[in-house]
């Protein structure tokens with residue numbers, strides 16, 4: 001008795017020391033990974049800030065019919081093709097009458113985005129009676145201007161903030177700012193437009209909708225197929241060499257590089273079945289191939305975890321195999337299956353390589369309206385923008401990543417909600 | 427071997443305590459078991475088992491067992507752990523079908539009809555031969571749905587009122603209704619262990635089977651819950667044939683009319699419960715009920 005006590009007591013200190021050592025390792029490991037994550041998130045969010053702002057410049061434009069190059073009572077087609085750029089340039093010259101040199105004029109014109117023309121066009125289309133009057137309206141500014149005014153408070157003293165704007169241009173901006181003709185607000189364009197060559201006009205919406213379509217297809221294809229496969233393999237299939245082979249292959253499939261699936265999609269769906277290129281339909285099917293093994297494996301694990309006593313109880317009452325599975329096992333396994341599905345879909349959401357192979361890397365301006373419209377996806381958009389030379393696209397890239405992460409968070413939240421609902425029942 | 431004294435107190439007339447039996451002796455005795463001591467057959471049986479062998483892969487778990495289950499009677503199956511009581515019980519409603527490596531030979535009949543033929547549907551059989559398991563295993567559903575599940579899948583109730591009627595009467599017969607009537611929507615798993623087991627019994631009788639198999643139904647329960655279930659078994663006997671596996675000799679003595687003693691897969695002795703406990707014929711039976719092994 002006492003000897004046991006002594007022996008145990010002697011080893012107690014050692015045991016506790018081992019425990020606290022292990023805790024320390026754990027805390028260090030978690031801190032390291034958390035700090036990496038925090039660093040990543042902070043740097044991306046910080047870089048993305050300018051992309052969420054949009055700067056506009058207030059100009060007084062002379063909507064003279066002659067200057068617009070349209071008749072006195074123009075039809076819609078004439079309005080659409082009117083010379084807005086000339087009007088805007090005129091307004092800028094009016095604002096800064098001292099600018100005479102050709103090169104300086106060009107610099108002056110570049111303060112306003114080419115998108116301003118479309119703004120002006122829409123403004124007139126809305127109410128053609130403004131033709132012939134003088135209007136003071138806000139027009140979207142160039143991306144460099146936006147980048148600078150969101151970065152520094154005084155554009156004449158910018159320190160070493162990188163910018164392409166010349167000193168002269170900054171002087172003009174300063175003048176405009178003094179007269180309260182520059183305003184910066186939330187960038188709605190970013191969330192309402194498709195891609196564009198001009199950073200200030202480029203939006204994420206096309207990619208966001210594209211990703212949503214792709215994920216919808218992926219879910220609709222992979223979830224039923226994977227769950228059915230998992231149920232069959234786990235509950236109905238005999239254990240023999242064939243099912244072993246299938247099992248090994250499913251596990252291998254989970255490790256196949258995603259670009260291979262892209263090649264497969266290209267060869268099978270586009271070249272053989274002649275389905276439309278760049279469409280979310282194919283993107284979704286290709287990504288389903290990737291998500292399938294993930295969902296199958298986790299669904300099987302979830303099915304396996306259902307206690308055998310539940311099956312026995314149902315069978316003992318005379319439930320058939322199918323009834324046992326669908327009335328008892330599947331509902332209990334559902335939270336696990338959903339978790340696996342979300343993990344699979346999250347992977348699919350972040351996947352770029354296979355989408356490149358099937359042409360979803362195209363420059364998409366229009367919002368895709370269906371699963372067969374040409375589309376791109378969020379990660380591909382990130383990839384595209386990160387390749388663009390304009391500085392403002394750096395911010396856009398980060399902003400697209402933020403949107404991608406936001407999408408993920410929303411998806412996970414939905415999953416947690418669904419899981420809670422399934423679990424809360426019992 | 428002090429436990430045998432208590433047993434002696436409970437079951438008066440047990441044979442005097444003998445020397446502890448050695449394992450070698452047991453093996454020798456087992457080899458010497460030829461057939462079963464006592465009458466394995468009854469008149470007009472509900473179920474008949476003839477020459478039943480059960481194998482798990484190559485390993486034999488039941489050797490050549492003959493046994494009848496009589497109508498309106500409780501038969502208790504006792505024996506040391508691992509002797510094949512559960513295996514044998516599970517033959518009676520073909521639950522062993524669910525274990526791929528398990529193979530049953532010999533003939534088992536219900537009302538004179540072989541249950542192991544291809545034509546016999548295990549689903550129908552299990553509706554007629556219900557089972558209560560050792561561990562309470564309510565479904566992850568409400569108390570009501572637990573009991574209603576069997577009638578629902580078999581289509582026993584024509585409408586909701588009939589279903590309510592079946593559920594309530596089953597709960598009443600299982601002696602659970604008063605405790606749960608205010609919360610039939612609560613999950614079955616929210617009940618205590620004893621209540622869960624009575625729920626499982628209610629669930630089984632809701633299908634209105636002809637035979638009820640119980641595999642150590644009280645092993646997870648306290649004495650009060652056990653007593654309630656024993657009472658219940660006694661009442662159920664009026665309408666059903668019941669086969670119960672138990673590790674408690676007292677329980678076997680209390681609830682059963684006949685007792686079968688299994689040892690290492692063989693049916694050693696069968697007889698009227700009274701006779702088995704007061705005057706066992708076989709040495710193994712005697713050793714077991716006097717608490718010398720098991």
Ligand SMILES: Nc1ncnc2c1ncn2[C@@H]1O[C@H](COP(=O)(O)OP(=O)(O)OP(=O)(O)O)[C@@H](O)[C@H]1O
Pocket residue numbers: 482487505506507508509510511512513514525
């Ligand atoms: N699923 C199985 N696979 C292989 N062997 C099994 C299986 N189930 C039972 N056995 C074997 O069959 C023999 C009888 O087991 P069984 O469960 O019928 O014993 P038991 O009498 O019910 O024991 P206990 O009183 O402990 O419940 C044991 O040797 C056991 O190892």
Ligand SMILES: [Mg+2]
Pocket residue numbers: 511512513641
């Ligand atoms: Mg058992």
